Amino acid sequence: MKDLVYAVNDAAVIAWRNVIRIRRVPDLLVFVLISPIMFVLLFAFVFGNSIDIPGGSYREFLIAGIFAQTVVFGASFTGAGLAEDIQKGIINRFRALPMSRSALLVGRTLSDVVYNVLSLLVMALTGLLVGWGISSSALDAATGFALLLLFAYAFSWVMAYVGLLVPSVEVINNASFIVTMPLTFVANTFVPAENLPPLLRTFALWNPVSAVTQATRELFGNIPPGTPPPEAWPLQNPVLYTLLWVGLLIAVFAPLAVRRYRSSVDKR
Amino acid sequence: MPNLVEASGLVKRYREVTALDGLDLAVAEGTVLGLLGPNGAGKTTAVSILATLLTPDAGSARVAGIDVVARPQEVRRHIGLSGQFAALDEHLTGFENLFMVGRLYHLGRPRARDRAVELLELFELTEAGGRPVKTYSGGMRRRLDLAGALVAAPPVLFLDEPTTGLDPYSRRQLWEVIRGMVGDGTTVLLTTQYLEEADRLADRILVIDHGRAIAEGAPDELKSRIGAERIEVTVTDAAVLEEARQLLARFAVGEQQADARSRSLITPIAGGMPVLTAALQELQRAGIAVRDIGLRRPTLDDVFLTLTGHVSAPEENDE
Ligand SMILES: Nc1ncnc2c1ncn2[C@@H]1O[C@H](COP(=O)(O)OP(=O)(O)OP(=O)(O)O)[C@@H](O)[C@H]1O
Ligand SMILES: [Mg+2]
Numbered sequence: 111m112k113d114l115v116y117a118v119n120d121a122a123v124i125a126w127r128n129v130i131r132i133r134r135v136p137d138l139l140v141f142v143l144i145s146p147i148m149f150v151l152l153f154a155f156v157f158g159n160s161i162d163i164p165g166g167s168y169r170e171f172l173i174a175g176i177f178a179q180t181v182v183f184g185a186s187f188t189g190a191g192l193a194e195d196i197q198k199g200i201i202n203r204f205r206a207l208p209m210s211r212s213a214l215l216v217g218r219t220l221s222d223v224v225y226n227v228l229s230l231l232v233m234a235l236t237g238l239l240v241g242w243g244i245s246s247s248a249l250d251a252a253t254g255f256a257l258l259l260l261f262a263y264a265f266s267w268v269m270a271y272v273g274l275l276v277p278s279v280e281v282i283n284n285a286s287f288i289v290t291m292p293l294t295f296v297a298n299t300f301v302p303a304e305n306l307p308p309l310l311r312t313f314a315l316w317n318p319v320s321a322v323t324q325a326t327r328e329l330f331g332n333i334p335p336g337t338p339p340p341e342a343w344p345l346q347n348p349v350l351y352t353l354l355w356v357g358l359l360i361a362v363f364a365p366l367a368v369r370r371y372r373s374s375v376d377k378r
Numbered sequence: 379m380p381n382l383v384e385a386s387g388l389v390k391r392y393r394e395v396t397a398l399d400g401l402d403l404a405v406a407e408g409t410v411l412g413l414l415g416p417n418g419a420g421k422t423t424a425v426s427i428l429a430t431l432l433t434p435d436a437g438s439a440r441v442a443g444i445d446v447v448a449r450p451q452e453v454r455r456h457i458g459l460s461g462q463f464a465a466l467d468e469h470l471t472g473f474e475n476l477f478m479v480g481r482l483y484h485l486g487r488p489r490a491r492d493r494a495v496e497l498l499e500l501f502e503l504t505e506a507g508g509r510p511v512k513t514y515s516g517g518m519r520r521r522l523d524l525a526g527a528l529v530a531a532p533p534v535l536f537l538d539e540p541t542t543g544l545d546p547y548s549r550r551q552l553w554e555v556i557r558g559m560v561g562d563g564t565t566v567l568l569t570t571q572y573l574e575e576a577d578r579l580a581d582r583i584l585v586i587d588h589g590r591a592i593a594e595g596a597p598d599e600l601k602s603r604i605g606a607e608r609i610e611v612t613v614t615d616a617a618v619l620e621e622a623r624q625l626l627a628r629f630a631v632g633e634q635q636a637d638a639r640s641r642s643l644i645t646p647i648a649g650g651m652p653v654l655t656a657a658l659q660e661l662q663r664a665g666i667a668v669r670d671i672g673l674r675r676p677t678l679d680d681v682f683l684t685l686t687g688h689v690s691a692p693e694e695n696d697e
Contacts, residue, residue, distance in 0.1 A: 208483060
């Protein structure tokens with residue numbers, strides 16, 4: 111019990127420290143926020159008129175996909191931040207302190223939620239400017255954002271683990287691309303999953319990123335009336351399916367990451 | 379007095395290097411052990427094992443009575459570490475660094491805040507305390523790192539080259555701080571390249587080389603163990619150095635050393651001041667102009683050089 115209290119305290123301290131660092135290194139934040147804005151604008155104006163969404167507008171369709179992609183990409187910051195923590199001198203201070211061994215990881219995944227909140231905020235504003243809108247209740251909309259953040263949180267544990275497997279900050283960005291690119295493109299993010307060739311289609315239908323996107327679209331009221339219901343179970347129950355993945359990712363990757371962290375940091 | 383730090387048979391190997399080769403050491407409660415040794419002797423490795431940063435390949439160690447390998451997390455509650463290289467968060471301010479460390483030692487918020495303020499004061503960093511560490515000078519970082527080791531006022535302190543990079547003033551300040559803590563019962567293991575520092579602070583000294591202990595004792599014991607007092611003469615003209623050497627040869631109890639570049643001559647003697655006076659008269663009678671003459675007792679530098687056959691860190695210029 112006492113250990114749990116300490117674990118929570120220590121993670122909170124680390125998260126506090128990380129948030130201070132976000133404020134002190136605003137350059138990083140600027141880049142974190144500029145790329146989603148660019149994505150929204152590029153997709154809206156480059157593909158906006160060339161992809162047909164029956165009964166609706168592509169921009170309306172697109173935004174939820176970009177939200178999902180951005181928060182998944184954002185998870186790579188978790189890996190990079192963790193790798194930096196472990197390579198910088200401060201790690202030797204942490205290692206000699208009686209702090210909980212999971213604190214650096216839990217604190218990092220928690221503080222990275224700040225990035226996602228901010229990037230969702232600027233994307234939503236940009237989206238509104240290019241003609242996207244929410245046509246559901248405030249509660250549904252809030253649920254949509256919460257689901258995105260929750261999925262992003264779970265996914266940041268995947269990237270935390272990847273970050274710990276990889277020896278340097280430079281390699282991490284490339285390593286995370288290998289994971290995030292297929293997940294975010296072979297999905298219903300930019301085109302309806304039904305339009306993909308057979309093999310990719312199956313992947314896309316079961317891809318959790320598709321489910322988050324679908325759920326967000328539904329919760330924002332971005333699905334045009336008259337759209338036929340999705341064929342696959344995951345997309346018929348996108349919120350449930352997303353939550354299942356959230357649970358699975360955390361249950362698998364949090365212990366893996368903590369184990370990996372201990373063995374790379376404690377046993378030298 | 380019980381030993382608060384105790385290690386026996388520590389071995390640590392890195393591929394082809396054996397960093398520690400069966401090291402034993404003990405530090406009694408409330409005393410200071412100075413760990414000396416040339417570069418690469420294994421000092422940092424030993425400190426890292428005792429501070430739970432490294433696991434030894436063989437041997438065992440206890441800190442505050444707790445096994446460092448079996449129960450590292452408990453050991454961490456009883457120690458403060460300032461490593462050879464400052465372990466600080468560059469983007470946090472000095473205050474925030476100390477506050478964070480305090481919170482991670484599980485001090486309550488107010489206590490962590492008070493400690494941070496106190497320690498900034500103690501290390502004269504109060505003014506800089508609100509600035510990110512990346513704006514600090516090397517010596518300021520060093521001091522902040524030392525402050526980090528003291529946050530929880532732990533009963534055992536490990537300080538790896540604590541004063542390297544500090545100016546003479548800060549060094550003396552730190553000695554005061556350490557003496558104060560030892561006075562309050564803290565046990566300290568410190569490594570240093572400055573033998574004067576070991577002389578001033580350490581109750582006992584352990585000299586290691588190639589990962590093994592080669593001598594142990596109180597500073598004075600070690601000094602007397604390696605030998606005699608000596609007369610050191612500096613002449614004004616290098617040409618008469620050889621003449622001076624021959625004149626003083628009859629006082630020598632060991633091999634004399636002359637160095638033409640510094641125009642100096644070292645003659646080991648026995649008998650102290652009267653011999654020095656006699657030697658000076660001898661030189662004056664021969665009309666040799668003496669620039670400086672003195673009786674010198676062996677220093678820890680001599681102990682170090684004799685024992686290890688290495689040259690220690692660069693001379694301090696702060697005297
Ligand atoms: N991670 C490592 N990998 C390989 N060899 C290492 C490693 N760490 C230390 N060593 C080797 O172990 C030996 C002891 O190193 P250590 O850092 O303990 O020496 P030291 O006495 O602290 O030296 P210094 O006075 O230079 O700080 C050295 O030969 C060093 O090269
Ligand atoms: Mg060292």
